[in-house]
Amino acid sequence: MSIRLVSFENIGITFDQRILLSNIDMTIDEGEIVTLIGPNGSGKSTLIRTLLGLQAPTSGKVIRNKALRIGYMPQKLHIDPTLPLTVRHFLALVRNVNKRDILPTLEKVGVGYLLDSQVHVLSGGETQRVLLARALLSRPNLLVLDEPVQGVDVNGQVALYNLIEDIRNELHCAVLMVSHDLHLVMAKTDTVVCINQHVCCSGTPQQVTGHPAYQALFGIPGAEESIAIYAHQHDHVHDKHGDVLDADTSQDGDHQDHTHCSHH
Numbered sequence: 001m002s003i004r005l006v007s008f009e010n011i012g013i014t015f016d017q018r019i020l021l022s023n024i025d026m027t028i029d030e031g032e033i034v035t036l037i038g039p040n041g042s043g044k045s046t047l048i049r050t051l052l053g054l055q056a057p058t059s060g061k062v063i064r065n066k067a068l069r070i071g072y073m074p075q076k077l078h079i080d081p082t083l084p085l086t087v088r089h090f091l092a093l094v095r096n097v098n099k100r101d102i103l104p105t106l107e108k109v110g111v112g113y114l115l116d117s118q119v120h121v122l123s124g125g126e127t128q129r130v131l132l133a134r135a136l137l138s139r140p141n142l143l144v145l146d147e148p149v150q151g152v153d154v155n156g157q158v159a160l161y162n163l164i165e166d167i168r169n170e171l172h173c174a175v176l177m178v179s180h181d182l183h184l185v186m187a188k189t190d191t192v193v194c195i196n197q198h199v200c201c202s203g204t205p206q207q208v209t210g211h212p213a214y215q216a217l218f219g220i221p222g223a224e225e226s227i228a229i230y231a232h233q234h235d236h237v238h239d240k241h242g243d244v245l246d247a248d249t250s251q252d253g254d255h256q257d258h259t260h261c262s263h264h
């Protein structure tokens with residue numbers, strides 16, 4: 001049986017009385033690839049920040065295995081473009097890094113040739129691979145990737161997802177990633193969790209793509225409009241704080257979700 005690395009238990013996050021996340025239950029097991037999907041502003045990055053300990057939940061808790069080692073790849077690299085910094089020196093900043101690992105790790109992600117390049121001249125795809133190398137240098141058993149294929153063309157995206165799967169197979173680490181590229185990522189994922197402030201549906205890619213909540217958010221797979229639709233359409237009821245209620249317990253001020261409900 002696989003070892004549980006992380007459990008999110010009933011996570012809720014509220015800012016200034018605005019509910020960003022509610023009742024999030026989710027687990028990540030050793031070696032598992034979990035993909036978080038959801039519309040813009042649905043709380044994906046907030047959930048990741050909670051896992052990283054950068055955001056305290058308002059309610060619920062995150063249970064981390066004592067052996068958990070996270071390698072985090074952020075959405076973007078924020079480095080002052082006027083600052084001279086080579087990839088080698090950038091990666092040498094990783095805490096407790098063994099400098100001898102830097103070149104082999106860059107080679108593992110296919111960009112060994114960038115060792116002495118300046119970080120600010122890298123292409124989108126090269127930047128993502130260097131960030132992936134940085135995440136791997138902390139020898140993680142959980143890789144956390146926030147939109148890993150951002151700024152990468154379609155061929156590059158397929159290559160990057162293949163690489164992530166190869167890394168999982170080689171290192172047996174779990175992967176939690178945020179993605180908007182549903183069609184490409186589906187084949188590389190064990191579990192998909194679709195969130196829109198709460199968990200709309202979760203399961204294998206096949207289970208999730210067949211789920212009405214997924215289809216309402218992203219369209220029916222294979223349909224022409226399947227990527228473009230981000231309107232939220234399902235039939236549950238929220239109270240005025242955003243919590244989901246049974247239809248028969250709703251009161252004044254609650255609202256019925258409908259097409260284009262953005263949960264704001």
Ligand SMILES: Nc1ncnc2c1ncn2[C@@H]1O[C@H](COP(=O)(O)OP(=O)(O)OP(=O)(O)O)[C@@H](O)[C@H]1O
Nearest residue numbers: 015016020038039040041042043044045046047178
């Ligand atoms: N520290 C904060 N204070 C107040 N609101 C916040 C804070 N962090 C995030 N939010 C809000 O929470 C909501 C969810 O943001 P989040 O970045 O988690 O969404 P996301 O699903 O990752 O979106 P995207 O796909 O656009 O990256 C947004 O409306 C955002 O403005």
